[in-house]
Amino acid sequence: MPDVSALTPGAKVLLQGNEAIARGALEGGVSLAAAYPGNPSSEILQTLAESAEGAGIYAEWSTNEKVALESAAAASFAGLRAMASMKQNGVNVALDFICNLTISGSQGGIVLVTCDDPSGVSSTNEQDARFVARTAVLPLLEPATPAECLAMMRLAFDLSEQIGNLVVLRSLSRLSHTRAGVVPGPLPPAGPKPYWDPKQAWFTIPVVPRHQAMLDKLAKAGEILGAAGLNRYDGPEEPELLVIASGSARLYADEARRMLGAGERVGILHLAWTWPLDKELVLKHLAATDKVLIAEELDPFVDTAVKSLYAANAAELGIKHFFGQDSGHTPCIGELSPGKLATALAGILGLPWQEVDPDYAQRLETALTLAAPREVGFCPGCPHRASYWSMKQVLAADGREGIVSGDIGCYTLGVLSTGFKRVNAVHCMGSGLGVASGLGKLRDRGFDQPVISVVGDSTFFHAALPGLVNARWNNSDYVLVVLDNSATAMTGFQPHPGTGQTAMGQPGTPVDVEQVCRGLGLPHAVVDPYDLAATQEALYDALQQGGGVRVLIFRRLCALVQGKQGGHPHSISVDPEICRGEDCGCNRYCTRVFRCPGLVFDEDSGRARVDEVVCVGCGVCAQVCPAGAIKLSPKEAAA
Amino acid sequence: MKALGHDPLDIVITGVGGQGNVLASQVLGRALLTAGYEVTVGETYGLSQRGGPVMSQVRLSSGPVLGPLMPEHRATAIVSLEPLEALRVLGTYGHPDVIVITNDRPLRPLAVLAGEQAYPGDQELKSTLASLCARLWALPATEAALELGNHILANVVLLGALCALELMPIGANEVEEALASMFPEKLMGPNRAALARGAELLKEG
Numbered sequence: 001m002p003d004v005s006a007l008t009p010g011a012k013v014l015l016q017g018n019e020a021i022a023r024g025a026l027e028g029g030v031s032l033a034a035a036y037p038g039n040p041s042s043e044i045l046q047t048l049a050e051s052a053e054g055a056g057i058y059a060e061w062s063t064n065e066k067v068a069l070e071s072a073a074a075a076s077f078a079g080l081r082a083m084a085s086m087k088q089n090g091v092n093v094a095l096d097f098i099c100n101l102t103i104s105g106s107q108g109g110i111v112l113v114t115c116d117d118p119s120g121v122s123s124t125n126e127q128d129a130r131f132v133a134r135t136a137v138l139p140l141l142e143p144a145t146p147a148e149c150l151a152m153m154r155l156a157f158d159l160s161e162q163i164g165n166l167v168v169l170r171s172l173s174r175l176s177h178t179r180a181g182v183v184p185g186p187l188p189p190a191g192p193k194p195y196w197d198p199k200q201a202w203f204t205i206p207v208v209p210r211h212q213a214m215l216d217k218l219a220k221a222g223e224i225l226g227a228a229g230l231n232r233y234d235g236p237e238e239p240e241l242l243v244i245a246s247g248s249a250r251l252y253a254d255e256a257r258r259m260l261g262a263g264e265r266v267g268i269l270h271l272a273w274t275w276p277l278d279k280e281l282v283l284k285h286l287a288a289t290d291k292v293l294i295a296e297e298l299d300p301f302v303d304t305a306v307k308s309l310y311a312a313n314a315a316e317l318g319i320k321h322f323f324g325q326d327s328g329h330t331p332c333i334g335e336l337s338p339g340k341l342a343t344a345l346a347g348i349l350g351l352p353w354q355e356v357d358p359d360y361a362q363r364l365e366t367a368l369t370l371a372a373p374r375e376v377g378f379c380p381g382c383p384h385r386a387s388y389w390s391m392k393q394v395l396a397a398d399g400r401e402g403i404v405s406g407d408i409g410c411y412t413l414g415v416l417s418t419g420f421k422r423v424n425a426v427h428c429m430g431s432g433l434g435v436a437s438g439l440g441k442l443r444d445r446g447f448d449q450p451v452i453s454v455v456g457d458s459t460f461f462h463a464a465l466p467g468l469v470n471a472r473w474n475n476s477d478y479v480l481v482v483l484d485n486s487a488t489a490m491t492g493f494q495p496h497p498g499t500g501q502t503a504m505g506q507p508g509t510p511v512d513v514e515q516v517c518r519g520l521g522l523p524h525a526v527v528d529p530y531d532l533a534a535t536q537e538a539l540y541d542a543l544q545q546g547g548g549v550r551v552l553i554f555r556r557l558c559a560l561v562q563g564k565q566g567g568h569p570h571s572i573s574v575d576p577e578i579c580r581g582e583d584c585g586c587n588r589y590c591t592r593v594f595r596c597p598g599l600v601f602d603e604d605s606g607r608a609r610v611d612e613v614v615c616v617g618c619g620v621c622a623q624v625c626p627a628g629a630i631k632l633s634p635k636e637a638a639a
Numbered sequence: 640m641k642a643l644g645h646d647p648l649d650i651v652i653t654g655v656g657g658q659g660n661v662l663a664s665q666v667l668g669r670a671l672l673t674a675g676y677e678v679t680v681g682e683t684y685g686l687s688q689r690g691g692p693v694m695s696q697v698r699l700s701s702g703p704v705l706g707p708l709m710p711e712h713r714a715t716a717i718v719s720l721e722p723l724e725a726l727r728v729l730g731t732y733g734h735p736d737v738i739v740i741t742n743d744r745p746l747r748p749l750a751v752l753a754g755e756q757a758y759p760g761d762q763e764l765k766s767t768l769a770s771l772c773a774r775l776w777a778l779p780a781t782e783a784a785l786e787l788g789n790h791i792l793a794n795v796v797l798l799g800a801l802c803a804l805e806l807m808p809i810g811a812n813e814v815e816e817a818l819a820s821m822f823p824e825k826l827m828g829p830n831r832a833a834l835a836r837g838a839e840l841l842k843e844g
Contacts, residue, residue, distance in 0.1 A: 014665075014672045014680070121683060145704055178707035179668050179680040251706030258703075259710060339711035356712040360735055360771070367767045368730045371723055372756035374655065374748040376691035417749065592753045597690060600752060613790055 001047040005054035007184040015182040017175040018043035020146035021085070021113060023184055024153025026055050028109065030083050031191040032075035034060040034068035036462060037491035038087035039122035040173035041115035045085055046492065049503040056190050061494050061503040064429070064462040065090030066097050069112060073101055076110040077202050078194035081157045085113040088129040089428060093463065095132065098166065102136040102214055103204040105164045108191075109157030112138075115171045118297045118335040122173070124408065124426065126333070128298035133168050133275035137214045139221035140275035141169045142247045146180045148272065154185070155228065162224055163217040168275075172297060174248050174335070222276040231278045233285055235267025241348055242289040244282065246271040246302055249295035249336050256342035260351050277305040286310060286317055293344060294324040297336055323348050377418030380598040381559035381568070381616035383485055384411045387529040388419040389594065389624070391452060391481070394539045395422070402450040402543070403439060407432035407464070409456035410490045410558075411483050418595050423454070430455075430463025433480065437467055440476030440549075450543045451478035458488040458496040460513060471549045472520050479542045480551045482513050483529075485558040493561060517551050524551035532623045559616055568617035570632040572598070574608045578629035581606035586626045594624050640675045641808040648699040648806070649709040653728045654720025655746050656684070656693050659794035663718075664695030667798060670817035671699060674809050681707030690749070692724055699808070715806065718797050721746045722764050722777065729771050739772040740800050740841070742793055744781035776800065778840045784833060792833040799837020811838055 004023040007013060015023065021044050025033060035045035049059040062068035068084040075082035086094065091114050098112070114132070117123040133140035141156055143149045152169060160167040204210060225231075234254075235242075243266060245253045250270045257266045269285050271278065274296075286292065286306075294303040303324050310320060325332040329344040339355050346353030356364075378385040388411075395402040406414055406423035407430065414423035425435055436453035455464050460482055468480065488494040495501040500510025517524035527535045535554065542550045562568065582588055583606070590608050591601040598615030601608050608629070622630040650667070654660040661682050668680035681696040698705040714732035719725035719741040729737070743761075750756040759767070769775040778800055784792035795818070802811050811834045818830050 012672065014669050014678070016682075144706075147704075174681060174707040177682040177684065179665065179678075179682070180704065181672050181677065248706055248708075251704070252708070254703065255706060255710060335708070337708050337711060338706065342710065356734060360733075363771065364730055364733060367726060367771060370759040370764065370767060371727045371730070372748050372751050372758060374690070374692050374724075374727075375750060376656075377749050379690070417753070588754060592755075595749060595753055597749060597752060600747075601754065 001043060001050045003051045003054050004047055005051040005187065009184050009186045012181045012183050014179045015146050016043060016177060016179050017146045017149050017171055018177070019047050020149040020182050021153050021169070021171065022047035022051065023182070024150035025083055025111070026051065026057070026187055027150065027185050028154040028157035029081045029188045029191055030057060030157065031080035032058045032072060032082040033085070034062045034071045035085040036062055036065045036068055036090060037488050037494040038090055039491055040117055040171070040176040041085050041087045041090070041113065042491045042494065043176070044113060045503065046494070052504050055187065059503050061496065063497060065093040069094045069097055072110055073097070073106060075194065076106040076108040078196045079108045080191050080194050081109040083111040083113060085115070087123065088114055088116045088127045089123065089125065090114070091129040091132050093429065098132060098136045100204050101166055102138060103207065103210045104202040105213070105217070106160065106166060107164070109160035111153065111156045111160060111167050111169060113169045113171065115173065115176045116298065117173045124412070124428070126298060128301060130170055130274070130299065130301045137218050138166055138168050138275070139163070139218060139225065139273065141167065141273050143169070143171065143175065143272065144247055144250045145175070146178060147182045149175065150182055150184070152272070159221060159224055163221050165214070165217045170247070172248055218276050222278070225273045226278060226280065230272040231270060231281055233267060233269050233281070236264060238288045239267030240265040240289070241291045241293060241345070242267050242269060242285055243293045243295055244269045244271060244302060244306060245295040246274050247297055249297060249341070252336050252338045252341045253295050255338040256345050259338065259342050260345055260353060262345060262349060262351065265349060266345060271302060274302050277302070277309060279309055282306055282309060283313060286320060291321045291348060292323065293329060293348060294322070295330060295336065295341055298332070300325050300332065375416060376413060377416060377595070377597070378410070378413060379559050380596055380614050381562065381618035382410070383529045383554065383556035383559065384414065384483060385418055385596060386532065386620045387481070387483055387535070387554045388414050388422050390529065390532055390535040390539060392420045392422050394536050394543065395450070397540065398450060398543055400448065400450050402452060405432040405436040405439065405451065405453040407455045407459050409459050411454055411456055414454065429459055430467055433464045433467030433471065436478040436480070437471040437474070437476040440471065440478040441474060443477055452481055453478055454481045454483055457482060457484040457486060457498045457513065461497045461511065465516070468549065469520065472522060475548050477546055478549060479539070480549055481539070482551065482553045484513060484553050484555040486555070487558040487561050489558045489560065493558070513553050522549055522551050524553060526553045526555050529554040529556050530618060530620055532620065559618065563616060568619070569635055570617040570619050571635045572610050572615050572617055572619060572622065573631050573633065574610055575629045575631055576605065576607045578627050579607045580627060581608065590621055590625055590630070594621055596621055643699060643701055643808055644806050645715045646701050647705055648808070649713060649715045650697040650801070651694060651714050651717045651728050651732050652697065653692065653694045653717065653724045655724060656691055658693070658720040659791055660693045660695055660720055663794040663798055664697050666814060666817045666821065667697050669820065670809055670813040671697070673817065674813050676808065677701070677704060679705045679707060692727060694728060716740065716801065716804070718801050720780070720793055720797065722768065723758065725768055726764070729768070733771050736773045738774050738804065738806070739768055740776045740778065740797060741768065742780040742797060743777040744779070776841055776844045778837070778844055780837070780840070783836045783840060787829050787832050787836065789829065792829055795830050795833035796837040796840070799834035800841040803838035803841045811835065
């Protein structure tokens with residue numbers, strides 16, 4: 001990530017949406033930024049951490065999103081500007097605090113950035129986190145371009161201070177991961193010395209009058225934002241169709257209108273802030289049209305607000321036709337696109353529109369049958385492949401139809417084929433331990449299947465600890481396998497409590513999983529998942545023990561990190577004399593069953609072979625081959 | 640600043656996670672921004688570094704700022720680091736007039752390695768791709784990169800080929816400057832050679 005504190009004010013640069021959010025935060029005077037990694041939001045804090053020294057701010061990877069926001073609130077109470085960034089799931093984790101912070105209010109400008117992920121490109125769900133604005137009565141900004149990300153972050157800190165409450169900025173995976181030209185502004189002088197007047201207290205009672213104050217703050221935010229003129233209309237005075245759009249949908253609607261040549265007939269109301277609803281502006285434009293299309297990504301958030309406003313004013317406005325998710329013109333699932341909006345506009349206006357020539361579409365359909373799906377899977381050398389291999393073998397040997405309760409991280413891919421589809425449930429951060437805890441208490445009711453809960457090292461510290469304490473306290477019967485690859489690998493190798501390094505590259509105090517187990521009085525052992533025999537023996541024994549939680553730590557560095565640190569010392573080869581291919585009765589065990597992309601089955605010779613470009617030399621497959629045909633040899637020294 | 644022959648000019652860069660697709664789109668975006676164009680680079684990644692398909696979109700216009708996603712079936716050119724991924728992207732962005740530049744080296748999906756799915760034959764794939772575009776260049780980019788010392792240079796070879804197209808408003812020099820702003824000088828030798836080799840391959844092909 002670039003050091004965005006070093007950018008030259010006034011000189012246009014190509015910035016990613018997340019980098020622009022980070023620069024906007026610096027320009028807005030942020031002093032403390034905290035986050036837990038989660039795509040598509042991770043690059044915001046990564047960029048701020050990279051820029052922290054240059055900008056003189058503090059940036060932190062926190063153990064989870066709630067702690068991140070609480071840390072930011074502390075800075076706000078002490079008079080500094082602060083922020084927390086997270087993906088949509090993180091908003092749920094932080095929600096309890098958010099719903100109380102909004103009552104207590106804040107001092108220094110404080111901003112929550114949520115990066116939502118329509119289509120779930122890198123998520124377990126595609127939740128629309130904008131609900132938080134309505135639930136917690138907070139102003140909501142929705143930029144559409146990296147340049148707007150920067151400008152709106154700057155504005156968000158001012159707004160927060162003006163109303164004395166948290167402000168939410170919502171990005172989308174497309175925006176967070178889009179690069180476009182951005183012109184940075186100047187950086188402000190360093191913030192004040194933090195000070196918390198001991199006579200000042202931040203709390204939520206009496207609740208009812210403070211609830212009123214919270215509503216008043218939102219109304220004030222609407223006035224300030226209205227005066228800033230961020231929402232704008234673009235189109236004819238009395239359009240045949242009014243599109244009310246927010247986020248990326250604003251750009252898609254604009255492009256759809258251009259493609260259809262419908263500039264004379266369609267007006268677009270660009271909503272850059274969507275909560276509170278800009279009632280005055282929306283009413284003005286509702287009055288000037290008969291047809292309204294609402295374009296936004298995921299939930300009908302603006303949609304229901306606009307329709308509710310219309311219902312309250314229907315007597316004056318007369319009959320209007322609304323189009324959008326309810327009418328089937330836009331989807332409520334997955335991402336929008338310019339083509340989807342062009343189809344919607346053309347359908348409403350009765351314009352001719354052909355997305356693709358029908359003959360070409362027909363030929364495409366036939367051709368695409370050749371395109372085998374490309375499933376995501378564990379990297380070559382990934383310790384998780386070896387770990388799931390052992391779980392599969394041990395559960396088969398155990399024979400009691402064991403259940404594996406999964407969690408969030410690279411190892412979530414255990415539900416797919418490179419994890420041998422061995423994971424039976426995955427929901428949210430830490431939920432695997434809670435589910436296992438419940439299952440492990442069903443023994444009295446006759447549930448006799450063994451239970452394994454798998455959790456990664458970063459997730460262990462994020463949200464797994466309460467579930468583990470619960471299981472310890474209530475004597476739930478399961479085996480916890482901590483897949484410790486010493487990295488937050490899925491989101492880009494951010495440090496976490498176990499690694500003992502902080503976001504800003506300083507040494508922290510490592511908190512290791514064994515320490516936690518010792519503190520909880522849990523039996524625990526460490527194994528190397530690359531050593532299949534030892535791992536399987538330890539897991540089998542743990543499964544047979546029964547009674548209470550037993551912890552096994554499968555510890556082996558993430559293969560990608562290992563690669564950056566010089567890789568493994570072996571090179572791997574298949575001895576074609578020993579490999580009998582399909583003849584030996586193994587039925588292509590290594591490629592068909594073990595499924596490491598470093599192993600290829602050569603149809604011509606009828607033998608397995610190693611793809612040297614892909615193989616990283618972990619050597620696990622050598623333990624898997626029933627014929628012992630896979631050989632390790634010392635890697636040749638680089639020339 | 641050269642006028643755009645296509646406006647918007649929409650380029651898809653695709654491949655498999657780990658092939659340097661996102662980097663190629665960043666280099667191109669930076670070069671175009673420096674040359675004075677309004678450019679938007681949309682990147683799709685997330686799980687993709689785990690061997691899944693990756694796609695970036697580089698969008699240029701002389702007018703309004705464009706969104707991160709181009710309209711379906713309107714790409715000007717598709718650059719692919721893997722031939723099957725070129726086909727997959729044609730499925731969403733292809734049309735009879737699109738130009739396709741692809742690496743000819745297959746990276747077989749897991750299901751193919753496991754013997755559960757088939758990967759089309761070399762000729763079948765090439766003729767299918769050719770039948771779905773105005774012009775196909777299937778170039779030995781990985782081979783050329785290996786000759787230059789590292790398979791990872793295939794992305795730069797293909798950038799060299801792309802920028803040798805008439806329709807591109809910038810050439811290899813601008814891309815080279817963008818690379819030089821991102822990499823230390825000691826890595827620039829192979830990168831320069833890769834750009835030049837890409838342009839040669841396009842002209843030969």
